[in-house]
Amino acid sequence: MLIKIPAKSVISENQVTDQQVYQDRRRILKSMGFVGASALLTSPSSHAINWFSNQDDDFTTKPLTFSKADRFSTDETPTPKQKVTTHNNFYEFGTDKSDPVNNAQDFKVDPWTLTIDGLVENPITLGYEDLTKAFALEERIYRLRCVEAWSMVIPWIGFPLASLIKKANPLSAAKYVAFETLYDPKQMPGQKSRFTGGGINYPYVEGLRLDEALHPLTLLSVGLYGETLPPQNGAPIRLVTPWKYGFKSIKSIVRISLIDKKPPTTWNILAPSEYGFYANVNPQVSHPRWSQARERRLTTGGLFAQNRIPTTMFNGYPEVAELYKGMDLRKHY
Ligand SMILES: Nc1nc2c(c(=O)[nH]1)N[C@H]1C(S)=C(S)[C@@H](COP(=O)(O)O)O[C@H]1N2
Numbered sequence: 001m002l003i004k005i006p007a008k009s010v011i012s013e014n015q016v017t018d019q020q021v022y023q024d025r026r027r028i029l030k031s032m033g034f035v036g037a038s039a040l041l042t043s044p045s046s047h048a049i050n051w052f053s054n055q056d057d058d059f060t061t062k063p064l065t066f067s068k069a070d071r072f073s074t075d076e077t078p079t080p081k082q083k084v085t086t087h088n089n090f091y092e093f094g095t096d097k098s099d100p101v102n103n104a105q106d107f108k109v110d111p112w113t114l115t116i117d118g119l120v121e122n123p124i125t126l127g128y129e130d131l132t133k134a135f136a137l138e139e140r141i142y143r144l145r146c147v148e149a150w151s152m153v154i155p156w157i158g159f160p161l162a163s164l165i166k167k168a169n170p171l172s173a174a175k176y177v178a179f180e181t182l183y184d185p186k187q188m189p190g191q192k193s194r195f196t197g198g199g200i201n202y203p204y205v206e207g208l209r210l211d212e213a214l215h216p217l218t219l220l221s222v223g224l225y226g227e228t229l230p231p232q233n234g235a236p237i238r239l240v241t242p243w244k245y246g247f248k249s250i251k252s253i254v255r256i257s258l259i260d261k262k263p264p265t266t267w268n269i270l271a272p273s274e275y276g277f278y279a280n281v282n283p284q285v286s287h288p289r290w291s292q293a294r295e296r297r298l299t300t301g302g303l304f305a306q307n308r309i310p311t312t313m314f315n316g317y318p319e320v321a322e323l324y325k326g327m328d329l330r331k332h333y
């Protein structure tokens, strides 16, 4: 077996240890032909068990050129890359945290088309190369707080959504921005039926008010840890709104539309009393089934540590408060 006894220093990082064990398990399954549809199509003889094979047909990420936007970045310890890329919510690839990394490695992102349309003077179409070349890229180390009460610290690479929207030149009637994930059930097994995709009616859709979309914190991410995004994190381009619960940060976007009415959003459609349109991180407003006062930070802490820290208003980004002046945030949850 490849499951290693980790060194003492590694044991103190229980998250990392989980991932090493997990990656080894995955490699073993792969070598036996249990992972990936392509394994089922090739001849059985090519799948002799090779316990020591390091061969990996994972999605290939590429290094990016970017500047560091320190004034937007936290100095908290980033969550290890192994955790960021193996503990994911991406129901198009399955509902378990480990499903996206296991099911998305053959995802095709090139060619890709991202369309910016609706109430704009200049509709824009970006191809795969444009996503990393049309705008100056910067690194921003943001907190990500999932509504399920776990959190990470992730070094994203991307550009402000505002840069793209300004290029499209919105008409004065534009009040909201609607986002849509790729719909391709052939590639995304979760989209094949409501049973495999967590009850969601695909494509996954999200939305922001135009002023939220134009806020300097709002990022379109094309990478993390210095390289292009792996598919499980939303390749080739996904939204990041660090003061909102993670479900707002829609992945693998194909369309961004400027519209005049509040757009439908996936989790709000599914359970309106549990997930609102705004979804601002708020420790004082409980989810109907659990408290949001604390979170499990997937970064530090020993094997037996609980790793629990208090959740802060707007996930520690108080500069967004002015967007919600005069609003009752218990009502607009
Ligand atoms: N298209 C799509 N986008 C999605 C999701 C999803 O299931 N499908 N899950 C959301 C949720 S609940 C979270 S917490 C974040 C997780 O992002 P990460 O896996 O990169 O950490 O992605 C969000 N974006």
Ligand SMILES: [Mo]
Binding pocket: 089, 145, 146, 147, 148, 245, 246, 247
């Ligand atoms: Mo989430």
